[in-house]
Amino acid sequence: MTTSAEFTGALNESQHRPLSSSDYKTLGLSALGGTLEFYDFVIYVFFAAVVGKLFFPADMPEWLRMLQTFGIFAAGYLARPVGGIIIAHYGDVIGRKRMFTLSIFLMAVPTLVIGLLPTYASIGVAAPILLLLMRTLQGAAIGGEMPGAWVFVAEHVPANRYSFGVGSLTAGITGGILLGSLMGIFINSAFEPAEVAGYAWRIPFILGGVFGLVSVYLRRYLEETPVFRELAARRKEANELPLKTVLREHRAASVLTAGMTWCLSGAVVVVILMTPSYLQTVHHLSPKLVMQANCAGTLMLTIGCLAIGWLCDRIGTRASMIIGWGGLGLSTWWFYGQLPGSPESLVWGYALVGLFVGSISLTPIVSTRAFPPPVRFTGLSFAYNMAYAVFGGLTPVLISLWIKADPQGPALYVIGLSILGVLLAFVPMSSKGYRA
Template structure:
């Protein structure tokens, strides 16, 4: 990974080899995130199929979000195992395997029997598949950020990671488009009966294809150089992290909390919450989600690229404040103007530029020998805690106040900005 020292010539912004690497990495990442998030978009239908109909609707939805959160709980173990081998044996192998580990359970989710067919076994099987997805996604984002950053030309680390992050959020965008198309082509009864399975089957099939495409990627130059100099981490990278990089871990975990709050509360949970709070039709909420994700993708790319010029530390507070404003716009304005939810969602998406700071800050915080493990440990443990608890917390608090999601995002944004301001890298980045 390299730091910026002025604007490089245009020819070096993205050489052809980096374009190919970013394209293949982003494609697989987009498909993985698509597979992971369609579960949230289809939460109400999944609840109807995998839990007893005798239960209250709010209880079934809470249980479904609990399964959604269980995927986050599996992230640290899966992520650390893959990061361990990524730091010891190379980034490429692990980066390729993570796609397959996501594709298989996604395909099975679309094909498995429901509660009516096999009773209590249905939610238990769904739980296992969801945890497999969590293990896969635990290696995808950290591995992808390390992979593209170590391939990036000098002074373009922020742009490279921003393009990959945009690809990852693009998976959420694809999910929104697929769900919208599903509701446009099929009747509500058909979607509720069997149509909800289609996005899972399609995602699983394309995920397997992405795994084969990633075999064309090259190992990163940074890892090859470390391997040639015998500088790869010794047997247990996690021991080195816990001994020498505790501050980096804590700060990176705090910034990840802000990232989870932005994505989960402002994008993933927004459709079912708006359906419950304001009785909005699914098509309207999914169109709003599409708008939010598209604007989020643009915002993340712009802010990530900006870190090649301006220190992430200097951007932390203003980006955190903007994120807070976006959260209140999304959850306060529909109370007054519900018919323009798409507009409020777009503004909320534009407020999510803080997400672009998170990978850049973490990449700066850890040395190459334990970089993959450092990102994976910080990112996945934080996502397991906050990603796993956030859906349950929001579901429990929202009946008491429709602004509870915005208040939660405010707290997370404050923590994230503080973590980024005091990250170890900030002492050396010219801030």
């Protein structure tokens, strides 16, 4: 198996240097594409109630309609591993750039189609079937986009700016959640409920699709990564299926990546996606106040990803993991413990815990280096997407059941994952990590 030492020759001279204009272009275009692609993936959840009423029979019980609506949303998660593995395989074989561009194309087109789909009233049962198909394609695309984006950026930036580069990209990706939240607020503020149900719900999907296609065009100006170019020059691409190599030789890296992904998915799903509903149902806070607090938390999440990347380059990954995951555990304990509190404490508390949720950027920072270049895309995509499909899918169910027994269930879950994140900091990867 090829080791990291074989890939340092022509790249050594660029390992320690400032970020160049080319690096900033790569970071900017990659982050922009990640923002728009993740926006396309999550915008569905902000309009799930409207979509459910339009794409299922009017006489269907409300609970069944919402169950099927969110079931279609979950289909996107289930499709992630399949799409991620296929896209990653070809990313390791024919190039990072091609698959990086393909993934956003596969996201933009279904998003645009969702915005143009006829409803149940027009075409009957074909409407939810087509919606399910589009969500499945979106899931396959996002499964390839995130690992592909992390690998692409990691193999472009110099080693002394590696963590900041990956953190910047992660910040861009999480910015898609903020953009979706702001779009949801705008649509529901600018239009009456009847207008939203009539046509305005389509606007976010159509815009997402159009901007996604623009991003596809812009990614044409990105260059293939230096690491893959060197691999191609030496003809060191895997002679067998990259996934087979990963399963045989890189099980430890896969387990580490899965553990880090559990921390990432739990923090995002619980703190960012589920807590708004939790605040309204358990603590009976107004939707407007909750949305304001959630926007503050999501904004600080984006800033936190940048901060963690910057910190890793200066004090090291292990120390940053202890600070980041430890800070998430402490801020979570304080935030959920003082609820409902005052409006001011809610917003500032959500912002604080959101900042430490930015520790999720540690997942790609650690995991991308855990696999050698010939199978890096496949290894990261396989371990990340499989773990996210399991933990991202089970977490909402577990938290919903836990809340019935203990209102502090969400806090305890995130605190437990924070402890796991700190423990993972002591996994001895320094002797096994591969240079990005």
